[in-house]
Amino acid sequence: MGTAEITNKLCFGTFYNGLTDCVNHLLCKMSCFCAAVLISQKPKKEEAEHPVTTKKKSKEEIEAAKALKIKKKEEEEQQRWRWWEEDKYEDGVKWKFLEHRGPFFPPEYQHLPDNVNFYYNGKVVKLGLAAEEVALFFAQMLDHEYTTKDVFRNNFFKDWRKEMTLEERVLISDLNKCDFRELHTMHKEKVEARKAMSKEEKLVMKEANQKIVEEYGFCILDHHRERIGNFKIEPPGLFRGRGEHPKQGMLKKRIQSEHEWLPPAGHHWKEVRHDNTVTWLASWTENVQGSCKYVMLNPSSKLKGEKDWEKYEVARRLKSCVNGIRQQYQQDIKSKQMETRQRAVALYFIDKLALRAGNEKEEGETADTVGCCSLRVEHITLHDLLEDKECVVEFDFLGKDCIRYYNKVPVTKRVFKNLTLFMKNKEPGDDLFDRLNTCLLNKHLSSLLPGLTAKVFRTFNASITLQEQLQQLSNMTDNPAEKLLSYNRANRAVAVLCNHQRVPPKTFDQSMAILQSKIDGRREQLALAKSELKLAKKEVKAHSSDSKLQAVVERKKKAVQRCEEQLMKMEVQATNREENKQIALGTSKLNYLDPRISVAWCKNMEVPLDKIYNKSQRDKFAWAVDMTGADFIF
DNA sequence: CCTGTTACTTAGCATAAACGTA
DNA sequence: TACGTTTATGCTAAGTAACAGG
Numbered sequence: 001m002g003t004a005e006i007t008n009k010l011c012f013g014t015f016y017n018g019l020t021d022c023v024n025h026l027l028c029k030m031s032c033f034c035a036a037v038l039i040s041q042k043p044k045k046e047e048a049e050h051p052v053t054t055k056k057k058s059k060e061e062i063e064a065a066k067a068l069k070i071k072k073k074e075e076e077e078q079q080r081w082r083w084w085e086e087d088k089y090e091d092g093v094k095w096k097f098l099e100h101r102g103p104f105f106p107p108e109y110q111h112l113p114d115n116v117n118f119y120y121n122g123k124v125v126k127l128g129l130a131a132e133e134v135a136l137f138f139a140q141m142l143d144h145e146y147t148t149k150d151v152f153r154n155n156f157f158k159d160w161r162k163e164m165t166l167e168e169r170v171l172i173s174d175l176n177k178c179d180f181r182e183l184h185t186m187h188k189e190k191v192e193a194r195k196a197m198s199k200e201e202k203l204v205m206k207e208a209n210q211k212i213v214e215e216y217g218f219c220i221l222d223h224h225r226e227r228i229g230n231f232k233i234e235p236p237g238l239f240r241g242r243g244e245h246p247k248q249g250m251l252k253k254r255i256q257s258e259h260e261w262l263p264p265a266g267h268h269w270k271e272v273r274h275d276n277t278v279t280w281l282a283s284w285t286e287n288v289q290g291s292c293k294y295v296m297l298n299p300s301s302k303l304k305g306e307k308d309w310e311k312y313e314v315a316r317r318l319k320s321c322v323n324g325i326r327q328q329y330q331q332d333i334k335s336k337q338m339e340t341r342q343r344a345v346a347l348y349f350i351d352k353l354a355l356r357a358g359n360e361k362e363e364g365e366t367a368d369t370v371g372c373c374s375l376r377v378e379h380i381t382l383h384d385l386l387e388d389k390e391c392v393v394e395f396d397f398l399g400k401d402c403i404r405y406y407n408k409v410p411v412t413k414r415v416f417k418n419l420t421l422f423m424k425n426k427e428p429g430d431d432l433f434d435r436l437n438t439c440l441l442n443k444h445l446s447s448l449l450p451g452l453t454a455k456v457f458r459t460f461n462a463s464i465t466l467q468e469q470l471q472q473l474s475n476m477t478d479n480p481a482e483k484l485l486s487y488n489r490a491n492r493a494v495a496v497l498c499n500h501q502r503v504p505p506k507t508f509d510q511s512m513a514i515l516q517s518k519i520d521g522r523r524e525q526l527a528l529a530k531s532e533l534k535l536a537k538k539e540v541k542a543h544s545s546d547s548k549l550q551a552v553v554e555r556k557k558k559a560v561q562r563c564e565e566q567l568m569k570m571e572v573q574a575t576n577r578e579e580n581k582q583i584a585l586g587t588s589k590l591n592y593l594d595p596r597i598s599v600a601w602c603k604n605m606e607v608p609l610d611k612i613y614n615k616s617q618r619d620k621f622a623w624a625v626d627m628t629g630a631d632f633i634f
Numbered sequence: 635c636c637t638g639t640t641a642c643t644t645a646g647c648a649t650a651a652a653c654g655t656a
Numbered sequence: 657t658a659c660g661t662t663t664a665t666g667c668t669a670a671g672t673a674a675c676a677g678g
Contacts, residue, residue, distance in 0.1 A: 206651095234668065242646080242669065278641065286668095292640065293668085307642085356644095357672060366670075400671055401645055439636095442673070455643085455672060502646065511661070584646070591644055614664065 081224040083302040084309070084623040092277045094303060100219035100228070103282045103295050104212060105255070106235035109133040116186045119179035120172055130163040134251055137238045139183035146240060152249035156238060159251035219281060219297070227298035228281065239288045243367035243402025253287045279303045289365070299590075300619035309623055312594040314451045315460040316634060322460070325448055326351065333414050339435040343444060345418050346372050346433050350454050353409065354461045354497050356400060357438040357454035369398045372454070373438050378428035382419055383408075391416035405499050462494045462592035467634045469493045470601050479565075481572040483605050487598075487612060488576050494588045502584040512577065519570050526563040533560050590617070595624035600632035 089096075109129060117124045118135055127135060138147065138156055146152045157175045164172065172178065197205070216231045236254040239247055280294040297303050318325075329351075332344035349355050350372050358371025370379065379397035386392040389410045399405045411419075422432055438454060445452040469490030474483055505511075533556040540553055595613075599621070602609045609618065609625065618625060 230667075232667090240669090245669095280641075283641095289669090291669095294641070296642080304643095311643090359672060361671095369670085371671080401669075403646085438673075453673065500645085505662095507661080514661085587645060616665075 080622060081226075081302060082626065083224075083306065084627060088306075094279050095221050095276050097222050098219060098276070098281070100281050101216050104216040104232045106233060109254075112136070112183065112186070116182050118183060121177045122179070125168075125171065127168060128165050131160065131165070131168050133236070134160045134163050135178075135180060136183050136187070137236070137251075139180035140187045141238065142180060142184045146248060149248070151244070151246065152238075152240075155247060155249035156251070159249075163251065221297070221302065224302070226301040226303075229296050229298045231281075231295055233284070234286075234293065241367060243369070243398065245367045246364055247288055247366075250288045255284050300616070300622065305620070305623050308620075311459060312463065312596070312634075314456055315463055315594065317449060318452060318456050318460045319464060319634065321449055322351075328448075330412075330414075333418055339440070341418055342422065342433040342436040343441055345415055345422070346436055346441060347445075348411075348415055350457050351461070352411075353395075353407065354458045354499075355405075356458070357441065359438050367398070367402050369400060369402055371399060373433055373436055373441060375432040376428065377423050377426045377430050377432055380419070380423075380432065382416065382423070393419065399499065403499060403501050458498065459592055462498055462588055463594040463597060463634050465494050465497055466490050466593050467597050470597070474601070474605060476605065479568070480607065480611075481569045483607050484611055485572050485576055487601070487607075488585065489579070491585045491589060491593070492579060492583055494593060495583045495585050498588055498592060500584045500587045501582055504581050508581060512574070515570065515574050515577070519567065519574060522563065522567045522570060526560065526567055529556065529560045529563050532556050590620070594634050595621035596628040596632045597634050599624050599628040600630055603628075603630040 109132075111129060112132060118127055118132070119125065138160070141147050153175055161169050161172070217228055218225050219228055220226075233255050234252070237252050239245075239250045239252045241248050280296050282295040284293055285291070286293050299305070299308075329344040329347045332340050333348070335341050335344065350357070356371035358374035360374060361369075370376065375397065379395065381394040381396070383392040383394060384390065386394070386408060391411050391413055393409050393411050393416070395405055395407045395409065397405055419432075422434075426432075426434075442453045445454065445456075470487065473489055474486040478486065533553070536553045536556045540550060598612050599609065601607070602612060613621065
């Protein structure tokens with residue numbers, strides 16, 4: 001113990017990676033160190049163990065609870081690490097001191113109960129642990145459409161057979177003869193049972209989870225306690241990529257642990273690394289795509305926040321020189337160099353339409369999706385004239401996550417002519433920009449402005465759109481509900497620009513109908529209240545200046561007003577929800593919109609910040625909340 | 635250059651938790 | 657208080673982009 005700069009990187013790999021003496025040595029240090037972390041957390045655990053009183057709360061108690069909440073909030077605020085007020089480290093250094101408990105591993109698989117059976121060809125087959133676990137993965141998914149897809153089934157079956165014993169493999173040769181129904185039923189029952197748990201049981205579960213979070217969910221980074229984002233190792237399961245993924249159904253293997261004797265969790269690390277130029281705490285290699293996965297900090301952390309802040313600063317730098325850049329690419333479209341022309345047209349799209357860069361991908365390894373630089377001839381159609389507009393480009397392609405991008409865009413004559421040229425003598429499957437890739441494009445961009453890459457345009461255009469839309473749509477004289485509607489509409493304009501879509505919730509129509517009927521009910525109520533008010537007024541006139549009747553009128557007036565407000569609120573809500581049907585606002589809010597624009601807007605419009613940002617969003621954007629005044633301009 | 639690797643951000647969906655209402 | 661709906665969170669896939677090394 002006491003050795004200063006120890007634990008930092010724990011890379012754990014497959015079981016077969018050998019341990020060197022050196023790593024072993026480091027590991028010992030590690031475990032001592034973890035013990036220390038555990039001890040330091042003990043007092044908090046005791047606090048959590050207070051018995052829960054179920055008696056009814058009196059008014060005083062409710063008041064006290066409220067006060068406690070406020071106090072807690074203040075305390076939290078005081079404890080917050082205001083890293084944005086500190087000096088930055090020298091280039092590349094991400095931290096000077098880091099301690100953590102290592103990642104949390106999922107529980108080992110337990111055999112099925114004896115009465116739950118897998119059948120092959122109508123006969124009970126008792127599977128070994130490995131094959132049974134994978135069978136259960138499939139059984140759990142039986143309700144999903146993709147267990148009917150050939151690619152999914154074939155990939156699954158191939159990988160499943162690899163997990164079988166020789167005997168099992170000889171016997172089980174046809175997936176269609178497999179009957180997983182009992183496993184599926186058991187799984188469904190388990191889910192139901194979990195739902196039906198009593199309050200007390202749920203509380204016990206919750207506390208157990210909190211204990212894990214307390215133990216594994218935090219690290220100490222440069223003397224501050226920071227939340228870790230994904231401290232849990234991904235459990236094994238069947239890979240389901242998005243869209244028509246060629247690897248769907250493949251087995252995502254358990255990240256291997258071994259050597260039971262090794263404290264604390266019985267895992268050994270492939271390597272323990274001390275590298276303060278990176279931000280991850282642990283990493284492993286995933287077997288389906290062969291890619292690396294990382295344990296990293298929560299968005300509220302310094303490491304993430306600082307990067308985020310910097311991202312928006314680069315975007316603001318682009319704002320100050322974007323006119324020049326635009327002029328230049330308009331010029332470049334006329335260049336004699338084909339490469340330059342392609343680059344200019346691609347940049348025109350990226351800037352105008354907020355397209356993603358479009359890196360090349362290995363064919364057959366992932367679903368077929370594209371971005372700007374990887375567009376193919378088949379993804380666009382040129383129209384000299386379409387719906388009264390000249391020079392229209394019709395885009396139709398699958399982008400990230402297989403989300404369809406469909407757009408009809410009028411472009412300049414010059415761009416249109418160039419596109420015609422780029423498509424000449426090409427097959428539909430050929431690259432539109434055959435002389436261009438993201439590397440080339442980004443090299444050019446960084447020569448225009450240090451730090452400038454293709455994705456900066458998306459950030460810049462998203463943020464500037466929000467700012468302009470807020471300016472246009474919102475009025476100080478609006479009521480709070482209208483102000484929020486304006487904010488959401490501005491946010492929506494960005495989401496549309498960035499093509500952030502979602503499938504409408506299954507219950508959308510139903511919940512819309514419910515809201516509508518509530519609105520209708522409230523309308524009737526309002527009409528009633530109004531006529532009652534009229535009546536009351538008449539009464540007053542008849543028996544002039546009776547103070548009692550006067551009070552009745554006042555009361556009725558208030559009732560009408562209240563009713564109007566509520567109706568208005570619901571109507572706004574309905575509009576907002578309808579407009580949001582297929583659009584996801586979260587992604588742009590979290591990743592593309594400079595939070596300072598929203599903070600400043602809230603201040604100017606006198607809208608409480610928590611109407612715009614929930615708790616975790618406020619935590620993520622704490623730097624912006626703290627430093628932004630009403631005068632901020634992106 | 636090209637190709638593979640590494641590190642990091644961005645993405646939508648499923649599920650859990652919170653909330654409002656009968 | 658229970659229930660159904662709405663909102664927040666967790667999960668992990670899928671991108672971007674820099675870099676190393678041939």
